[in-house]
Amino acid sequence: MSVLEMKNIKKSFGDLEVLKGIDLTVEKGEVVAIIGPSGGGKSTLLRCATTLETVDSGDITIAGDVLCASPSEGAKSVYCDKKMMQEVRSRFGLVFQNFNLFPHFSVRRNITEALIHVHKKSKEEADKICDNLLKKMDMSSKADAYPCQLSGGQQQRVSIARALATSPDIIFFDEPTSALDPELTAGVLKVIRELAEEKMTMVIVTHEMSFARDVADKIIFMAGGVIVEQGPAEELINNPKEERTKAFLAGY
Amino acid sequence: MDKLGAIFTQLLNGFGFTLGIFFFTIIFSIPLGLLIAKGRMAKNKIVSAIFRVYISIMRGTPLMLQLLLVYFGPYYVFKVSTGSIQVGPFNYRFIATVIGFSLNYAAYFAEIFRGGIQSMPKGQYEAAQVLGFTPLQTYFKIILPQVVKRVLPSVTNEVITLVKDTSLAQVLAVTEMFTAASKLASAQVSVVPFVVAGVFYYVFNGIIEIIMHSIEKKMSYYQ
Ligand SMILES: Nc1ncnc2c1ncn2[C@@H]1O[C@H](COP(=O)(O)OP(=O)(O)OP(=O)(O)O)[C@@H](O)[C@H]1O
Ligand SMILES: [Mg+2]
Numbered sequence: 001m002s003v004l005e006m007k008n009i010k011k012s013f014g015d016l017e018v019l020k021g022i023d024l025t026v027e028k029g030e031v032v033a034i035i036g037p038s039g040g041g042k043s044t045l046l047r048c049a050t051t052l053e054t055v056d057s058g059d060i061t062i063a064g065d066v067l068c069a070s071p072s073e074g075a076k077s078v079y080c081d082k083k084m085m086q087e088v089r090s091r092f093g094l095v096f097q098n099f100n101l102f103p104h105f106s107v108r109r110n111i112t113e114a115l116i117h118v119h120k121k122s123k124e125e126a127d128k129i130c131d132n133l134l135k136k137m138d139m140s141s142k143a144d145a146y147p148c149q150l151s152g153g154q155q156q157r158v159s160i161a162r163a164l165a166t167s168p169d170i171i172f173f174d175e176p177t178s179a180l181d182p183e184l185t186a187g188v189l190k191v192i193r194e195l196a197e198e199k200m201t202m203v204i205v206t207h208e209m210s211f212a213r214d215v216a217d218k219i220i221f222m223a224g225g226v227i228v229e230q231g232p233a234e235e236l237i238n239n240p241k242e243e244r245t246k247a248f249l250a251g252y
Numbered sequence: 253m254d255k256l257g258a259i260f261t262q263l264l265n266g267f268g269f270t271l272g273i274f275f276f277t278i279i280f281s282i283p284l285g286l287l288i289a290k291g292r293m294a295k296n297k298i299v300s301a302i303f304r305v306y307i308s309i310m311r312g313t314p315l316m317l318q319l320l321l322v323y324f325g326p327y328y329v330f331k332v333s334t335g336s337i338q339v340g341p342f343n344y345r346f347i348a349t350v351i352g353f354s355l356n357y358a359a360y361f362a363e364i365f366r367g368g369i370q371s372m373p374k375g376q377y378e379a380a381q382v383l384g385f386t387p388l389q390t391y392f393k394i395i396l397p398q399v400v401k402r403v404l405p406s407v408t409n410e411v412i413t414l415v416k417d418t419s420l421a422q423v424l425a426v427t428e429m430f431t432a433a434s435k436l437a438s439a440q441v442s443v444v445p446f447v448v449a450g451v452f453y454y455v456f457n458g459i460i461e462i463i464m465h466s467i468e469k470k471m472s473y474y475q
Contacts, residue, residue, distance in 0.1 A: 050382050051381070051382065052378050052381065052382065086384055089381075089382060089383075089384045090384055092382075093382070094379075094382045096375060096378070096379065098375060100373075100375035100376060100378065100379035101379075102376065102379070102380075102394055103398065103474045103475050104397050104398055104401070104474050113383075113393070114383040114384055114385065117385070117389060117393070118383065118384040118385060118389075119384075146473060146474045147474070148474050148475050162383070166383075166384075
């Protein structure tokens with residue numbers, strides 16, 4: 001069964017049509033990278049999938065739960081109720097470009113707060129999950145630090161741990177390394193690579209072409225609100241078919 | 253020296269009322285200020301306009317006038333006699349003072365809180381939302397604690413102003429410290445009571461500054 005299904009997604013901001021009918025399906029264990037020029041609608045697509053924006057029309061299903069659906073082709077999409085919305089939100093994690101950690105919480109609390117107060121885990125359980133994740137992120141010594149005491153790369157790894165804590169079915173990344181100095185991106189990419197090896201289902205918007213090629217199963221090239229081309233990672237990067245894809249990749 | 257002792261005890265009596273006005277105003281005006289800030293930021297244009305007008309009137313007219321209105325308003329407007337109102341040890345003069353101060357200071361606090369809330373990055377709300385926090389949890393766990401830190405310096409300013417403003421209660425003949433000092437000064441034909449009162453205010457504000465500074469320091473563990 002697919003973990004994410006987006007069908008004919010359309011979204012406008014005022015007069016500006018940003019998504020012009022996007023279809024995206026992500027299977028369990030699949031890693032999908034989305035690449036494309038600035039303003040192409042990549043972030044907007046991710047924000048629609050993660051309930052931060054509402055779509056105008058189209059269907060979104062996450063792990064079998066229907067977030068929204070158009071009653072008929074192209075009709076205004078109808079969203080699920082609040083309870084279902086919370087259910088859907090527990091199914092995915094989102095990693096932001098600029099981390100958005102809670103600055104007043106320690107690393108540990110950033111990771112455990114939702115576990116305890118949303119997912120009703122005990123403090124002990126939450127701490128155990130947190131310790132395991134921090135170990136995986138190579139951050140065990142920083143459990144009691146505050147975000148402001150960490151480097152950008154460390155902050156991003158904490159935010160990945162935060163997104164993983166609730167055992168989501170899928171994780172979305174919006175340019176996870178774009179806010180980082182080049183020497184800090186490696187640590188973050190390594191963590192994502194490891195997640196891919198563990199068959200974590202992921203959708204990653206990125207400008208790191210070689211990373212996308214190495215890590216992703218499928219790459220989607222998005223521009224002007226449409227999917228211009230998609231295919232197996234190697235193939236799309238090495239032998240793009242569409243002119244726009246070629247032109248874009250030539251810049252890298 | 254005896255005379256100074258007498259001044260001291262009399263002012264100390266008045267200081268009890270000053271403290272009372274101060275603490276009750278803080279207790280009422282801060283939560284009220286938060287609510288008014290919420291109202292001011294309401295999406296509904298009419299609601300937001302009502303609160304904007306409230307804030308502008310409270311900040312744009314003298315506090316002394318507002319105190320007089322709260323005190324005399326019930327009688328002249330609604331023909332309600334307030335003379336017999338008594339809540340515990342407090343008569344209506346005192347209650348009206350606290351109401352007037354609270355309504356006024358809530359307006360100032362509301363603008364400070366609004367500034368603080370609006371300065372919060374959108375990403376904090378978004379991160380909380382995708383983690384599944386309810387709007388109420390987001391507000392009390394994520395937003396408010398950070399807003400408190402951001403607004404603390406401005407709040408300290410208001411609190412210090414409030415200490416000095418308590419002297420305005422004399423228009424309602426509340427025998428707070430300044431009223432007591434005025435009476436003593438004219439009885440003794442001396443400025444000494446005023447000087448002593450000044451020392452009281454100054455020391456009180458000194459203590460407040462120390463307290464607020466230590467709170468600020470406590471919150472300096474991040475950012
Ligand atoms: N909240 C918004 N209101 C109005 N316009 C918006 C909003 N969010 C995005 N847009 C517009 O939608 C278009 C697509 O933006 P989006 O952020 O999705 O692009 P992107 O592919 O993520 O670009 P980048 O690579 O620069 O991150 C842009 O023209 C942007 O200006
Ligand atoms: Mg983007």
